[in-house]
Amino acid sequence: xxxxxxxxxxxxxxxxxxxxxxxxxxxxxxxxxxxxxxxxxxxxxxxxxxxxxxxxxxxxxxxxxxxxxxxxxxxxxxxxxxxxxxxxxxxxxxxxxxxxxxxxxxxxxxxxxxxxxxxxxxxxxxxxxxxxxxxxxxxxxxxxxxxxxxxxxxxxxxxxxxxxxxxxxxxxxxxxxxxxxxxxxxxxxxxxxxxxxxxxxxxxxxxxxxxxxxxxxxxxxxxxxxxxxxxxxxxxxxxxxxxxxxxxxxxxxxxxxxxxxxxxxxxxxxxxxxxxxxxxxxxxxxxxxxxxxxxxxxxxxxxxxxxxxxxxxxxxxxxxxxxxxxxxxxxxxxxxxxxxxxxxxxxxxxxxxxxxxxxxxxxxxxxxxxxxxx
Numbered sequence: 001x002x003x004x005x006x007x008x009x010x011x012x013x014x015x016x017x018x019x020x021x022x023x024x025x026x027x028x029x030x031x032x033x034x035x036x037x038x039x040x041x042x043x044x045x046x047x048x049x050x051x052x053x054x055x056x057x058x059x060x061x062x063x064x065x066x067x068x069x070x071x072x073x074x075x076x077x078x079x080x081x082x083x084x085x086x087x088x089x090x091x092x093x094x095x096x097x098x099x100x101x102x103x104x105x106x107x108x109x110x111x112x113x114x115x116x117x118x119x120x121x122x123x124x125x126x127x128x129x130x131x132x133x134x135x136x137x138x139x140x141x142x143x144x145x146x147x148x149x150x151x152x153x154x155x156x157x158x159x160x161x162x163x164x165x166x167x168x169x170x171x172x173x174x175x176x177x178x179x180x181x182x183x184x185x186x187x188x189x190x191x192x193x194x195x196x197x198x199x200x201x202x203x204x205x206x207x208x209x210x211x212x213x214x215x216x217x218x219x220x221x222x223x224x225x226x227x228x229x230x231x232x233x234x235x236x237x238x239x240x241x242x243x244x245x246x247x248x249x250x251x252x253x254x255x256x257x258x259x260x261x262x263x264x265x266x267x268x269x270x271x272x273x274x275x276x277x278x279x280x281x282x283x284x285x286x287x288x289x290x291x292x293x294x295x296x297x298x299x300x301x302x303x304x305x306x307x308x309x310x311x312x313x314x315x316x317x318x319x320x321x322x323x324x325x326x327x328x329x330x331x332x333x334x335x336x337x338x339x340x341x342x343x344x345x346x347x348x349x350x351x352x353x354x355x356x357x358x359x360x361x362x363x364x365x366x367x368x369x370x371x372x373x374x
Contacts, residue, residue: 003028003170006270015082015161017168018266025167025270027209028174044182047329051300052293054317058328061183062303064335068129070256070306071179071203071333072102075165078175080106083161092117093163094151096144096255097126098306098334100137103163104130112161115154117147122255125338143250144199145262166200167267173202173209179331180210189327190215193280195222196331197311198232199259201271203333208274219329221275223282224315226308228252230284231261232268236275237283243268252287256308256334285314293317294336306334 004011007024017026045065050058066073080103083091092115093103100116107114114135118127119142131137140147148164155162165172183191191211196204204221212218225233228251235243246260261268275282285293290307293314297303312330349357355364 015086015169015171017164017166017170017172023266025266026170028170044186045179047183047186048301048303050297050313050330052296052313052317053300054320055313055330057326058313058316058330059187060297060301060303060313061179061329061331063179063331063333064303064305064309064337066102068098068101068105069335069337070098070102071176071331072098072165073105074175074178075099075172075202076102076106076163078171079103079161079163079169080110080112082171083163084110084112086161088159088161089113090115090158091161091163092151092154093165094118094144094148095127095165096122096258097338098256099163099165100127100130100135101133104133104135107135108133114163115160117151119144119147126255143262144259145245145264149263165202166264167202167270168264173206176203176206177210177213179203179207180212181214182210183207183329184211184214187327190217191219191327191329193222193316193328194219194331195224195312195316195328197254197257197308197333198223198225198271198282199257200261200264200267201232201274203331205271205274207331208278218278220278221280222312222315222319223271223275223280224311225282225284226252226254226257226290226311227284227286228254229258229260231259231265232272232275233282233284235268235272236281241269241273243272252290254287254290254308254311256306257311258308281319283315283319285311285318289314289318297332298336303332304336304340305332306336307339309333309336 003026005019005024005026008022010021046062063071090113094117116135116137208221231246243265245262290310293310309332351365
């Protein structure tokens with residue numbers, strides 16, 4: 001598909017997300033006629049109001065309902081479709097988990113061999129589904145930005161498709177526009193504020209542009225990060241126009257958004273500019289705040305969200321910016337099932353607590369105790 005540089009306007013059909021003339025970010029336009037197979041084909045993901053205190057009236061877009069559990073399914077369907085249509089014989093993806101699994105599913109369907117490069121600290125359970133689908137998984141002793149750089153070098157040197165879920169692949173942002181188009185179909189009113197967890201930012205920028213294409217109105221964009229690795233939020237707080245790479249140690253468990261942007265700070269700068277242009281903001285929350293929000297989303301809304309996904313509602317609640325608009329949507333970008341099944345087990349309420357909550361009284365607890373011998 002054609003893509004145009006947002007800085008100089010140069011347009012061509014290259015799959016590289018950076019302009020060969022000026023280095024600017026390239027954004028995709030309409031798909032090439034006859035290439036409708038690039039359009040994301042999943043069923044719409046659910047949109048639900050939250051019951052979490054401080055999020056009253058906020059709508060949650062549950063991207064964890066996609067086939068492999070994250071919005072990256074949308075991205076990989078497009079990127080793998082492009083790769084297959086270009087005749088490339090293999091693909092490489094750099095990932096801390098979600099992109100690898102989504103890419104492995106799309107590549108398996110397309111019959112395209114896949115090499116997955118993961119940072120050294122990635123828990124093995126996050127990429128086990130990729131290996132199950134036939135991908136070759138290699139652990140690289142570097143952080144995610146450097147792993148993305150290695151993927152780019154391998155793609156260029158060996159003629160592989162680089163399935164980058166940053167702005168390095170223009171199809172990534174374009175695929176995320178489907179989220180915005182879905183929101184427009186699911187609602188009978190405009191979205192005033194869109195909040196998303198971000199590392200480089202295509203999901204926020206793309207979903208916002210999708211809403212603008214469908215409704216003619218671009219929502220206020222809010223970029224949410226984890227305070228242990230927050231280069232975009234740091235630049236916003238400092239009043240800078242440019243995002244600098246995060247040079248301090250990465251100190252967060254929110255792996256899906258913990259990108260220091262060492263190899264491509266221009267991605268963060270572009271996202272920051274889009275956020276500022278519409279009157280939005282970028283902010284970060286601690287792991288303690290992310291964990292508390294994850295628990296509340298599960299208990300109040302029945303949503304098992306990946307820790308990184310919880311940055312969106314946590315930032316919105318902490319900021320208390322209710323005056324920005326009446327309709328606020330938080331993107332929960334990934335399912336938390338992997339974390340739930342492999343992490344510390346959360347104890348549920350006691351039988352006595354259940355009896356109190358239902359009004360059954362002590363007789364229920366006594367009956368359960370009689371049958372269980374507890």
